[in-house]
Structure formats: structure tokens, C-alpha cells
Amino acid sequence: MIGLFLAAMRFQAQVVRREPDYLMSLVTIPLLTVAFLAIMGNAGRADLAPYAVVGAALMTIWATALFVSGELIDADRWEGTLEGVLAAPAPYQVAYLGRIATVTVISFLGLVESALIAWLVFGVTFPVPHAGLLVLTLACTAFSMVGTASIMAPLFVLARSARIFQNSLSYPFYLLGGTVVPVVLLPEWLRPVSKAIFLSWASDLLRDCLRAEEPVAAPARLGVIVGLGVLGFGIGHLLTRAVFKRVRENGSVGFA
Amino acid sequence: MTTAAVRVRGLTREFTRRRAQPRLALDAVDLTVEEGEVHGLLGPNGAGKTTLCKILSTVLLPTSGTALVNGFDVVRETKQVRQGIGIVFGGERGLYTRLTARQNLMYWSALYQQPTRVAKARVAELLERMGLLERADDAVETFSRGMKQRLHLARGLIGDPRTLLLDEPTVGMDPVAARDFRSLVAELRGEGRSILITTHDMAEAESVCDKVSLIDGGKVIGTESPRTIGGWMSKYERVRAQGVPEEVRAKLRALPGVSEVRVEDDEEVLVSVDAEGAAARVLRTLVDAGVSAVSTSRPSLEEVYLHVIGDRGLAVR
Structure with a gap:
């Protein structure tokens, strides 16, 4: 199982190297970073620079999950490779999780890229007072992002208008995930919805890792991020099984 | 077992x-x-x-x-x-x-x-x-x-x-x-x-x-067996010939195993057979009559299907 997962990760890395369009969101991240930093600087809130960097990075990570990981199964369907994957004895879910994991890891380079842009363009640097917790939070965020993306991949196979559905999941989640604007600043009635999304917990904790004060209840918050990720894996697993059963029933494994 | x-x-x-x-x-x-x-x-x-x-x-x-x-x-x-x-x-x-x-x-x-x-x-x-x-x-x-x-x-x-x-x-x-x-x-x-x-x-x-x-x-x-199906293919062979006089066409029609003798637009005659050995008889008749522009061709698989299905009395869709 682990061998298959690693082989699938390696395979997806090869795909990304051969198809740079998979990295499109890493091309747009400098624009987001510059825009956010410019607005915050002009508003006299240079202290919010870490928010801009984290916000741009999280938006990129989410967009990559949505538009790259989310399309992996459907892309196989278009290429005619899904039939072969389905007819192979290995658990296809593990293979797709491995591929999603690679995409997610690559998307996290956005954080480094965003920090670099902040430094190169605006000369902004910021200390990381809780580096250990930051690394841990990033790892938990990546885990949960893989779990959440495992819901998207089968969902977009099922959706009749997958593109519209995909697009509709971008900006609402940037907002509800508190990527740029912290959840506490959202209208009160929106906050419960936001709390059900792991991204809102992750973005809050990531920002807290960049502040001097000790983050409050960090282990519990990490637990929520991981818990919501596990829930994502569970839903993704059931959904993938249901979708594959359905395409085998209606004969739409391939488009040919 | x-x-x-x-x-x-x-x-x-x-x-x-x-x-x-x-x-x-x-x-x-x-x-x-x-x-x-x-x-x-x-x-x-x-x-x-x-x-x-x-x-x-x-x-x-x-x-x-x-x-x-x-x-x-x-x-x-x-x-x-x-x-x-x-x-x-x-x-x-x-x-x-x-x-x-x-x-x-x-x-x-x-x-x-x-x-x-x-x-x-x-x-x-x-x-x-x-x-x-x-x-x-x-x-x-x-x-x-x-x-x-x-x-x-x-x-x-x-x-x-x-x-x-x-x-x-x-x-x-x-x-x-x-x-x-x-x-x-x-x-x-x-x-x-x-x-x-x-x-x-x-x-x-x-x-x-x-x-x-x-x-x-x-x-x-x-x-x-592939041999049987190959046999069907040769059984339903076709012979094409040019410059076939009318009396020779009549002779061809009378041969056993000849199912159709059709004159195409360009004066080419197409002879269809439905029995083994019939194609050989057609060829011999044509050569004996001095017709030298002759060729044979196998029927398409679809044509064989039609023959086989027709012979077995199944509905053809």
C-alpha cells in the first residue's frame, strides 16, 4: 500500500515536470502577494504583511487543490486511462491519494514563493517566533488539504457542470476559510459555517505562529485541523467508491 | 475439470x-x-x-x-x-x-x-x-x-x-x-x-x-474454427471480368453455385457464388471463352455475416 502511494507520488511529480501548466497557480501567487502588500502598505498597516503572505499562499494552495487535484480523476477519464486504472488490482483510491499528495506538497511552495516576493519587492521580512508550531501546522494543513481534495476529485466527475461547480468553490472558500480576512472579522452568522472548514482553523493558527504572543490552545486547534482532514478522507473514500460504482453502472468510465 | x-x-x-x-x-x-x-x-x-x-x-x-x-x-x-x-x-x-x-x-x-x-x-x-x-x-x-x-x-x-x-x-x-x-x-x-x-x-x-x-x-x-470461417469467405468469393459476351454470361448464370451475375456500369461483370468450388468453375468458363481480364475477390466480413445469418434464418439488423 505504501509502495503504491509512493509510486503514485513519484508518478505525479513526473507529470507535473512534463506539464508545467499544473503549476499555473504558482505563477499567479506573486501578483496576489504584491496586490495584498500594496493595499496594506498604503493603508498604513505594514504590520499586516504576514497576513498578506499567508493569505496569498493559502489561496494558492486551495486553488491548486480545486483545479489540479480536483481534476485528476476526470483528466484520467478524458485521457482514457481511467479504464486501465480501474481494471488494475491495486486500490485506485490509494493511487489517487498519492497523486493528490504530490500536488498538495508542490502547492505549499507557494508559501515560500510569497515570502520571497514580499522580501524582494517590498523588502518585507518578518520573524517566525513559533517556528516549530508553524511547521507542525503546515504539516497538518497539508494532511487535511489532501483529505479535502480527495472529496473534490470524485465530486467533479459526478457534477454535470464541473467547471461552474469548481469556480463556485473558489472565492466562497477563500472567504470562509479566512485566508486573507480572519474569520473573527466576518459577520457573526457566517462564523459557524466557517468553523466547519479546516482552512479557517489552519489560517488562524498559521497567522498566530507569526505573532509574538503564544498561540492559544494550539494542540486543540491542531487536533481540529487533523480531525476535519480525517473527515475529509472518510467522505472522499465513500464518494470515490460511489462514483466508481456509478460510472461502472452507467458505462461512463471513459468518454470514447 | x-x-x-x-x-x-x-x-x-x-x-x-x-x-x-x-x-x-x-x-x-x-x-x-x-x-x-x-x-x-x-x-x-x-x-x-x-x-x-x-x-x-x-x-x-x-x-x-x-x-x-x-x-x-x-x-x-x-x-x-x-x-x-x-x-x-x-x-x-x-x-x-x-x-x-x-x-x-x-x-x-x-x-x-x-x-x-x-x-x-x-x-x-x-x-x-x-x-x-x-x-x-x-x-x-x-x-x-x-x-x-x-x-x-x-x-x-x-x-x-x-x-x-x-x-x-x-x-x-x-x-x-x-x-x-x-x-x-x-x-x-x-x-x-x-x-x-x-x-x-x-x-x-x-x-x-x-x-x-x-x-x-x-x-x-x-x-x-478459423478454417470454417475462412471456408465461408471462399465460399462467397466473387469473380470480376471484363469483355464478357452475352452468351458467356448466360452460361455463367446456368453454372451450379452461381447466385448472381450482374453487369456493372463500366461493362464489368460481377459474378457472385454461394457454394464451394463454384468460383473455380466460373473462372474455367471465362478462360475457356477467351476472357482474360479476370480477377477474384473475397467478400467483406459484413457480406459473409449476411449470408450466414440469412442461411440460418436469423433476423438481420
Whole structure:
């Protein structure tokens, strides 16, 4: 199982190297970073620079999950490779999780890229007072992002208008995930919805890792991020099984 | 008692589409492929060949009936079925074209749960066997159609399957590659593998198969030896000739086994026969009458179907 997962990760890395369009969101991240930093600087809130960097990075990570990981199964369907994957004895879910994991890891380079842009363009640097917790939070965020993306991949196979559905999941989640604007600043009635999304917990904790004060209840918050990720894996697993059963029933494994 | 490689009984598959009439792709199909046998499924496009292959490879569920592969049920025992089969779906799709041949095969070998070291050796062996070793590290999108088809075959063999399902495997191959492919099928049979191969090419079926089932309109019309089907082909041979005088045409019409003598637009005479040896009698009559512009041709598979189905009194769709 682990061998298959690693082989699938390696395979997806090869795909990304051969198809740079998979990295499109890493091309747009400098624009987001510059825009956010410019607005915050002009508003006299240079202290919010870490928010801009984290916000741009999280938006990129989410967009990559949505538009790259989310399309992996459907892309196989278009290429005619899904039939072969389905007819192979290995658990296809593990293979797709491995591929999603690679995409997610690559998307996290956005954080480094965003920090670099902040430094190169605006000369902004910021200390990381809780580096250990930051690394841990990033790892938990990546885990949960893989779990959440495992819901998207089968969902977009099922959706009749997958593109519209995909697009509709971008900006609402940037907002509800508190990527740029912290959840506490959202209208009160929106906050419960936001709390059900792991991204809102992750973005809050990531920002807290960049502040001097000790983050409050960090282990519990990490637990929520991981818990919501596990829930994502569970839903993704059931959904993938249901979708594959359905395409085998209606004969739409391939488009040919 | 040995287990048949493929045993299909009453297999039916109906496709339902929104706002459209349901389409019956397979209609109560019975089929047996014995272990170690190369079995051809011969039929025109849309006959149901690919649908049957998809069901046998577990990527499509049947509407009713049963199908066992290597003794395992394709609906209830998918894991065991998948462990024992290799599939090759024809055409250009089904490969990761931006990746190299080696990268493709390494991923497929992972999907057949082979450890990396075993996979590397197996991939190299298959690339060599398929004549792709020199291009192993080139992107598949730069391959010719025939090369892609050979890579498909390598993929089908990656899991060292007992039973191979080859759906139109020679589509796009040039004649030399197709001949090499036939040698390969013979090798695979020599290794004791069972093979179900779909094709619409009679010559291919004749040269590689032990048995051939004719399929049309989702029904298996019959299973015969390739020799018998080859006999049908020659039985329904046609003779074309130019400059045939009217009295010779009349003589031809009177010959036993001649079903039709038709004069085409360009004064060419087309003689159709429906009995073995009749074509030879027609040729002799023409030569005796001094007609030298003569040629013979085999009927298309569809024409043979029509004859066979007609002879058996089945409805032709």
C-alpha cells in the first residue's frame, strides 16, 4: 500500500515536470502577494504583511487543490486511462491519494514563493517566533488539504457542470476559510459555517505562529485541523467508491 | 475439470440514456474461452465486442447474466479478476502521452502492486520485447500509432496475466507491425496464456485464433474454427471480368453455385457464388471463352455475416 502511494507520488511529480501548466497557480501567487502588500502598505498597516503572505499562499494552495487535484480523476477519464486504472488490482483510491499528495506538497511552495516576493519587492521580512508550531501546522494543513481534495476529485466527475461547480468553490472558500480576512472579522452568522472548514482553523493558527504572543490552545486547534482532514478522507473514500460504482453502472468510465 | 479462462452465460448489457431509447449492446451472450486458447471475437463496429471486453475487465457492470474470468465473477470478485487479467483497449487513448514509455509502465506496474525492483526489470523486459527499448525514455506523444499500440500491449502484460483481453489490438499498426504482433500472440499462447482478441479483420482472426466467435448486434452468432470461417469467405468469393459476351454470361448464370451475375456500369461483370468450388468453375468458363481480364475477390466480413445469418434464418439488423 505504501509502495503504491509512493509510486503514485513519484508518478505525479513526473507529470507535473512534463506539464508545467499544473503549476499555473504558482505563477499567479506573486501578483496576489504584491496586490495584498500594496493595499496594506498604503493603508498604513505594514504590520499586516504576514497576513498578506499567508493569505496569498493559502489561496494558492486551495486553488491548486480545486483545479489540479480536483481534476485528476476526470483528466484520467478524458485521457482514457481511467479504464486501465480501474481494471488494475491495486486500490485506485490509494493511487489517487498519492497523486493528490504530490500536488498538495508542490502547492505549499507557494508559501515560500510569497515570502520571497514580499522580501524582494517590498523588502518585507518578518520573524517566525513559533517556528516549530508553524511547521507542525503546515504539516497538518497539508494532511487535511489532501483529505479535502480527495472529496473534490470524485465530486467533479459526478457534477454535470464541473467547471461552474469548481469556480463556485473558489472565492466562497477563500472567504470562509479566512485566508486573507480572519474569520473573527466576518459577520457573526457566517462564523459557524466557517468553523466547519479546516482552512479557517489552519489560517488562524498559521497567522498566530507569526505573532509574538503564544498561540492559544494550539494542540486543540491542531487536533481540529487533523480531525476535519480525517473527515475529509472518510467522505472522499465513500464518494470515490460511489462514483466508481456509478460510472461502472452507467458505462461512463471513459468518454470514447 | 479445468476452469475456463472466460465463461459467459446470458450476458446482457443495456445502455440507458436520457431522452433516448435504451440501446441493447449485448443480448444474452454465451461464450467460453478455454484455458490456453486464443479466441477471436469477430464482428463489425458496434457489434458489442468492446462492451464485452469492458465487462470482462470489470470496468462495466452487466445488466444481467454472469461472466467468470479465471473462475472469478466479474461483479462479485473484481479483485481476483483484476489480478489475473491484462487488458489492451485499442486506439490512441489510454496512455499518459506527455510521459515516457518507461514512466508509463512503471506507474502501471505500481498499479499491479509490483515492488520497484521487480517492476524495473519487468518494464525493461517488456520494452525490449515490444521493440521500444531505444525509445523508452521518449515522451509517448512523439510515438507513431503503431508504437503506441505496442506500448498498450506492454501495459497489458505488465502484471504477467493468465488471461489477456485484447480489444482491437492492431488498430493503427502497419502490416509489418501487425505481423510481428501475430508472432507475439503465438508466443503468448506458447506461454500458456489465454487470450480473447476482438477484431473486425478476418485475416487476423484466421492467423492467430484457435476459435472464432462471430458477434453482431450484441449477439454471438456462432463459434467456429478459423478454417470454417475462412471456408465461408471462399465460399462467397466473387469473380470480376471484363469483355464478357452475352452468351458467356448466360452460361455463367446456368453454372451450379452461381447466385448472381450482374453487369456493372463500366461493362464489368460481377459474378457472385454461394457454394464451394463454384468460383473455380466460373473462372474455367471465362478462360475457356477467351476472357482474360479476370480477377477474384473475397467478400467483406459484413457480406459473409449476411449470408450466414440469412442461411440460418436469423433476423438481420
